[in-house]
Amino acid sequence: MSNPTSSKTGSPAPSPARVSGPVPPSGKLPLPALLALATAVFITSLTETLPAGVLPAMSADLGVGEAAMGQSVTIYAIGTALTAIPLTAATAGWRRKRLLLTAVAGFALANTVTAVSTHxxxxxxxxxxAGVAAGLAWALLAGYARRLAPVHLQGKAIAVVMTGVPLALSLGVPAGTFLGAALGWQITFLVMTALAAVLLAWITLTVPDHPGQPRGGRAPIRRTLAVPGVAPVLLVTLVLVLAHTILYTYVATFLDHLGMGGSTGLVLLVFGGSSLLSIWFTGLHIDRRLRVLALAGTVMFAVASGTLAVAADSTALVYAAAALWGLGWGGAPTVLQTAVSDAGGETADTAQTMLVSLWNAAMAGGGVVGGLLLDRLGAAALPWSVLLLLAPVLIVVTAARTHGFPARRARTGA
Known part of the structure; x- marks a missing residue:
């Protein structure tokens, strides 16, 4: 297969297999299909984080400590990190709609078993x-969104799909926590099963199908890493998600350290609301200002961490930092998935799968690293550790100006 390069970025042009299938007229997005994909993202994100909101009740009913029950979030991330690459390679030839339906059915099964299990x-x-199903879904969703959109709107399409992440964190987890307190945590997971069942019908009716890849069509990992720009984006993903997870996982503990333990819900609501604003703004500008968004998001996250590190007795500073953190983080999934797809070119599907694995490895690692920091240095060390991690992120994004985080996205013609 020929591999022409762009005169602007040097990135390989997309292969025909990656852009085949029905594409809407120029200037229009297929919103029913994209919202179905966004709901899939919502389910994956909420399924992962929901135990945090009902942890005491789950641990009491299953007869284990809260620390042991908290590992239900970790094992989800491990399931994704360990299986995303081999399973995505094994199912590369499957038609995309069949694969997406299989992943959503996996969530329905896993959440049902979680709800009825007493062991x-x-x-x-x-x-x-559930983590395995998430690995399949995450490796598929960004590429699916790009195929459904005109070339100049691919970034916006990914942004629409990624709204599922902040919605799950800002609305889904609080709603699930409330429902669990009122009716029992088992009902919360059964509601997730019902939502997955509705989504199966929604996908069947509105999402166009696309062919899989021919045997041998997926690029090997080594060749993907050799493509200019892929490695920097993956490195930024690993370190940025690690930093975010360290702080987010133990945010309640950190706020308790500041004497604001009773305000955790409100602080997270501010974070979630600003994350939604961030992803809306990212969707407007991702197709023309990817590099600016990446740099600005990292700087805002760093300023937020620094503010939390010195907030001390200032409640107003804590809320301002939470808002700034959300603004910096909310658009990150869209920016990183768009960047790795652009950089990967013909190897983009493999690059996306690697990003998913690293993302979840960083989430699993963030809980462990944050716990060690908490035990050895105390809660005050958490925002300082985030600042330390964000320094190399800013350096890599700044250096990857030609490949990875270019000023102009070649595929938009901007």
């Missing part, structure tokens, strides 16, 4: 299966 090992096995 900790069975619950953890179900959580691992």
């Amino acid at each position: 900790y090992p069975l619950t953890m096995a179900a959580r691992f299966v």
Whole structure:
């Protein structure tokens, strides 16, 4: 297969297989299909984080400590990190719609088992299966969104799909926590099953199908890493998500350290609201200002972390930092998935799968690293550690001006 390069970025042009299928007229996005994909993102994100909101009740009913029950989030991330690459390679030839439906059905099964299980090992096995389903879904969704949109709107399409992440964190987890307190945590997971069942019908009716890849069509990992720009984006993903997870996982503990333990819900609501604003703004500008968004998001996250580090007794500073953190973080999934797809070119599907694996490895690692920092240095060390991690992120984004985070996206013609 020929591999022409762009005169602007040197990135390989997309292969025909990646842009085949029905594409809407120029200037229009297929919103019903994209919103179905956004709902899939919502389900994956909420399934992962929901145990945090009902942790005491789950641990009491299953007869284990809260620390052990908290590993239900970790094992989900491990399931994704370990299986995303091999499973995506094994299913590369599957038609895309069939694969997406299989992943959503996996969530329905895993959440049902979680709801009815009375045994900790069975619950953890179900959580691992949910993580496996997430690996399949995440490796598929960004590429699916790009195929559904005209070339100059591909970034906006990904932004629409990625709204599922902040919605899950800002609305889904609080709603699930409230429902769990009122009716029991099992009902919360059964509601997730019902939502997955509705989504199966929604996808069937509105999402166009696309062919898989021919045997041998996926690029090997080594060749993908050799493509200019891919490695910098993956490195930024690993370190940025690690930094975010360290702080987000233990934000309640950190706020308690500041004497604001009772305000955790409100602080997270501010974070979630500003994340939604961030992803809206990212969707407007991603197709023309990817580099600016990446740099600005990193700087805002860093300023937020620095503010939290010195906030001390200032409640107003904490809320301002939470808002700035959300503004810096909300658009990150869209920016990183767009950047790795652009850089990868013909290897973009493999690059996306690697990003998913690294993302979840960083989430699993963030809980562990944050716990170690908490035990050895105390809660005050958390925002300082984030600042330390964000320094290399800013350096790499700044240096990757030609490949990875270019000023102009070649595919938009901007």
